[in-house]
Amino acid sequence: MAEKTIQTKTPILRAQNLGIQFGGLKAVDSFSIEIGESELVGLIGPNGAGKTTVFNLITGVYKPTEGSFYLCGQRMNGKKTHQIVRAGIARTFQNIRLFKKMTVIDNVKAAMLEHLTYGLPQAIFRTPRFWSEEAEITRRAKELLAVVHLSGKENLEADNLPYGQQRRLEIARALATDMKLLLLDEPAAGMNPTETEELLEIIDYIRDTFKVSVLLIEHDMSLVMKICERIQVLDFGSTIASGTPAEVANNPKVIEAYLGKPRKERGPDA
Amino acid sequence: MTKAIKWSYLLNLVGVAAVFAILSALFAFNGFGDSTTYVEGVCTTACYTIIMVASLNLVVGFMGEFSLGHAGFVSVGAYVSAITSSALAGKGLSDLALLLVAVLAGGIAAGIAGVLVGIPALRLRGDYLAIVTMAFAEIIRVVFCNLEITGGGRTMSGILRLSSFGRTFWIMVVCVTVMFLFVRSRFGRTVQAIREDYIAAEAAGINVTFYKVLTFAVSSFFAGIGGGVYAHYMTAMIPTNFDFNYSAELLSEVIIGGTGSLTGSIIGAAFLSALPELMRQFSKYRMLAYSVVLVLVMLFRPGGIFGRWEFSLTRLLHKLTRRKENAATADPTDGPAAPLAQKGE
Numbered sequence: 001m002a003e004k005t006i007q008t009k010t011p012i013l014r015a016q017n018l019g020i021q022f023g024g025l026k027a028v029d030s031f032s033i034e035i036g037e038s039e040l041v042g043l044i045g046p047n048g049a050g051k052t053t054v055f056n057l058i059t060g061v062y063k064p065t066e067g068s069f070y071l072c073g074q075r076m077n078g079k080k081t082h083q084i085v086r087a088g089i090a091r092t093f094q095n096i097r098l099f100k101k102m103t104v105i106d107n108v109k110a111a112m113l114e115h116l117t118y119g120l121p122q123a124i125f126r127t128p129r130f131w132s133e134e135a136e137i138t139r140r141a142k143e144l145l146a147v148v149h150l151s152g153k154e155n156l157e158a159d160n161l162p163y164g165q166q167r168r169l170e171i172a173r174a175l176a177t178d179m180k181l182l183l184l185d186e187p188a189a190g191m192n193p194t195e196t197e198e199l200l201e202i203i204d205y206i207r208d209t210f211k212v213s214v215l216l217i218e219h220d221m222s223l224v225m226k227i228c229e230r231i232q233v234l235d236f237g238s239t240i241a242s243g244t245p246a247e248v249a250n251n252p253k254v255i256e257a258y259l260g261k262p263r264k265e266r267g268p269d270a
Numbered sequence: 271m272t273k274a275i276k277w278s279y280l281l282n283l284v285g286v287a288a289v290f291a292i293l294s295a296l297f298a299f300n301g302f303g304d305s306t307t308y309v310e311g312v313c314t315t316a317c318y319t320i321i322m323v324a325s326l327n328l329v330v331g332f333m334g335e336f337s338l339g340h341a342g343f344v345s346v347g348a349y350v351s352a353i354t355s356s357a358l359a360g361k362g363l364s365d366l367a368l369l370l371v372a373v374l375a376g377g378i379a380a381g382i383a384g385v386l387v388g389i390p391a392l393r394l395r396g397d398y399l400a401i402v403t404m405a406f407a408e409i410i411r412v413v414f415c416n417l418e419i420t421g422g423g424r425t426m427s428g429i430l431r432l433s434s435f436g437r438t439f440w441i442m443v444v445c446v447t448v449m450f451l452f453v454r455s456r457f458g459r460t461v462q463a464i465r466e467d468y469i470a471a472e473a474a475g476i477n478v479t480f481y482k483v484l485t486f487a488v489s490s491f492f493a494g495i496g497g498g499v500y501a502h503y504m505t506a507m508i509p510t511n512f513d514f515n516y517s518a519e520l521l522s523e524v525i526i527g528g529t530g531s532l533t534g535s536i537i538g539a540a541f542l543s544a545l546p547e548l549m550r551q552f553s554k555y556r557m558l559a560y561s562v563v564l565v566l567v568m569l570f571r572p573g574g575i576f577g578r579w580e581f582s583l584t585r586l587l588h589k590l591t592r593r594k595e596n597a598a599t600a601d602p603t604d605g606p607a608a609p610l611a612q613k614g615e
Contacts, residue, residue: 059473085475093473099466102459103580109456110463111474116456123455124448130455131272177475 011036011075012213013089013181017067018057019237027053029237030067033215035181038207040214042228042245046257049234051217055183058215059091060084072180086114090179092170094186094217100159104150107158108141111176115140141176146186147163147209148172148202151267164195168202175206182206184216189224200227217258225249233257278584283582286443294436310435311548316540317438318499321445323523323539324532325492330521331530332453332484334465335392336400340493340520343380345512347494348501349420352429355502359430360484369432373441373498380494381487384409388486392479395468407517414509425508440498445492450532452488461485462530522532525569527574534576536593542574548615 017030028050035041043051047214056062058060058069064258071087079087090111099107115137122130145151148168153161158169167187174182184203188196200223206212224231225245232242235257241248248254285498293313296302302309326340334373355372363371452458460481463471468478501507519542527538535590549556567575 061469076273080477082474082475082477084472088529090475091473093470097467097470097473099463099470101466106459106462110459110471110476113456113460113475118456120452120457123450123457126451134456173470 012039013058013071013215014071014073015058015067015069017146018054018064018069019066020053020057021065026237028057028234031057031234031237031239032067033232033242038098038211038213040203040207040216040227040229042224042231043215043217043234044219044224044231044248045234045240049257050237051234052185053237054234055091055185055215055217058183059089068216073172082216085177086169088178088180090174090177090181090182091168091183092174092185092187093220094189096170097164098158098166098169098173102158103155104145104161104169105138105141105154107145108172108176109137109142111173112137112141114178144172145169145173146253147175147205149198156196164191164198167191168199171202175210180212182212184214184218186219188218188219188220196223203227235262275530281587282583286604290439297435305400312544314433314435314438314503314518316432316543317435317442318496318503319520319523319543320536320539321496321499321526322493322520324446324449324522324535325489325496326494327524327527327532328449328453328461328485328489329536330524331444331528331535332458332465333461333482335482335490336396337403337486337523338400338514338517338521339387339403339405339407339410340489341514341516342403342410343383343490343493344497344500344516344520345374345407345410345414345491345509346383347376347380347497348507348512349376349414349497350379350494351424351498352426352507353419355430355432356428365430365432366610368430369437369499372432372502373495375489375503376498377495380497381491383494384487384490385483388483392482392486404514404517406513407512411509411512415546420509423509427506427508429501429505429507431502433499438499438503441495443445443494443589444475446532446536449488449492452530457481457484471583474589522564525574526564528576528578528580531574531580533581534574534579537575 011034013035014128015031015033017032019029019031020027021135031050031054032042041064043054045051053062057064058076059084060076060079063078068075070076071089072082074087076084076089099110102110111160118127118130118133121127142151142154142245145154148171150161150165150168150172153165158166161195171182171184171187188199191199203214203216204227207214216228228253229247230242231248233243233248233251233254240253241251242259243251282521297306297310297313300306304525322340322344325379326337329335329337329340330509351372354375355368358368358371387403387406391399391406394402414420420426424425453461460471460476463476464478523542524535525538526542527536528534545558548562549559571577
């Protein structure tokens with residue numbers, strides 16, 4: 001597992017031997033990764049390999065029991081989720097989590113606290129600062145909705161959007177936090193080929209315009225192979241391979257993890 | 271944009287003033303005959319109940335957490351304001367100023383109590399939080415039963431009668447307006463996001479605990495103000511007034527009015543505080559009738575009378591002027607300006 005990244009400056013995300021243990025189970029064991037600026041890295045592995053757990057570690061939902069991780073050189077261990085998000089790591093969820101009974105635009109605005117500095121008195125007396133800040137985030141929220149092709153749907157209830165659009169709205173909400181690193185947890189799950197194609201365009205566009213790095217969990221192999229620059233493969237919590245898509249695809253360990261060992265080679269030690 | 275907003279503020283002010291003018295004219299010219307004083311009393315009761323119910327709706331409707339201890343905060347406000355006004359009486363303050371100072375003191379005390387209870391309690395969710403808030407209200411009641419300054423379990427009487435209908439009405443208007451402005455700002459948006467999905471809210475960078483405690487404190491503050499007005503209207507009170515039944519009554523008014531709708535709370539509180547009085551002629555069956563009404567509303571309108579829909583005078587006027595059809599047949603829920611129309615939960 002030689003490090004293949006060209007290290008020019010501090011990576012956006014650096015995780016060192018990150019691990020978490022639930023009782024006797026090591027869900028993730030010494031997970032290390034480095035993601036540079038505007039890089040798109042894929043995280044794959046069979047079901048239960050610990051991919052989402054890695055996301056939960058990086059976003060502070062779980063506290064790592066070992067190792068540490070850094071965002072732009074800043075240690076993030078032990079910080080609370082909202083602090084980590086403010087620092088610049090945003091995510092989407094495997095099972096969509098939107099603010100269902102709120103409008104599409106309010107879903108995006110809710111994540112824009114960074115841009116809102118007015119306090120309670122300003123809100124209650126409706127000072128000019130209140131109006132200008134609210135107008136500013138409305139404008140920005142509309143921009144972000146345009147990025148994920150949801151213009152014109154601002155005032156719909158989020159719950160009423162079709163599935164694919166709900167996934168895109170989640171991405172817009174993540175963008176609203178002004179992150180440096182975007183974690184996408186199976187963004188194409190349940191999408192049809194056209195929707196997946198549209199999603200790919202959006203991810204490309206986001207990387208180009210916002211200069212963000214992306215860590216992507218995905219089961220759709222064709223998608224992963226197409227867009228990821230590097231892939232890291234997890235199995236039973238440990239990294240079994242990492243490298244370019246081509247390298248990973250031909251790695252016997254990866255093939256074994258996904259398909260099992262060929263029958264004649266199965267030795268006494270498993 | 272801003273002009274439209276100013277216009278809508280003005281319109282609402284005119285609407286509120288009109289309601290006030292009609293009611294006070296009716297009271298001044300004995301519009302209800304012999305029972306005018308009685309009706310005025312019912313209306314005053316409705317006004318301070320509206321403050322309490324709307325404030326509870328901030329927690330139940332907008333934050334999505336159950337609180338069964340709202341009466342506890344009401345009682346903190348009531349007692350603190352009663353003590354303040356008796357301490358400041360005769361210091362040269364006018365009646366109105368005295369009432370405002372006392373009520374504000376009650377509100378602040380209740381707000382502080384809200385923070386103190388909220389910090390440990392709001393780590394919990396759902397049923398657990400409901401039980402903790404209920405326990406807190408009981409603690410407050412027992413404390414007031416044992417303190418000398420609050421009458422030590424006996425009736426605390428001789429509180430100055432400072433709350434008239436007019437003052438109660440306008441205090442209610444100010445409180446509800448402030449709550450509206452709170453809900454329609456980044457605070458309300460954040461709190462609703464937490465209600466919808468707290469995990470996603472955290473992932474959107476929202477400090478969930480902070481906003482929960484803040485909302486709880488704001489809600490308690492207004493509960494305290496409601497309590498202050500109550501104390502200066504009743505002039506006598508006993509800690510057992512603020513028992514679990516009172517919390518449950520406030521909660522049922524929130525739910526009947528519509529969780530997540532402040533205008534719903536206004537209607538719910540006014541309706542339910544007047545209902546037992548309106549049904550006096552059924553004498554002993556009136557509490558039965560009251561329960562039947564509650565059951566019927568829950569059966570046919572599970573989200574409350576208003577659901578999450580807010581009544582808007584501006585929108586109504588828009589509708590009336592734009593289409594000249596029969597206003598009575600217009601369904602208020604399908605207007606283009608009401609994308610979040612009511613939906614049964």
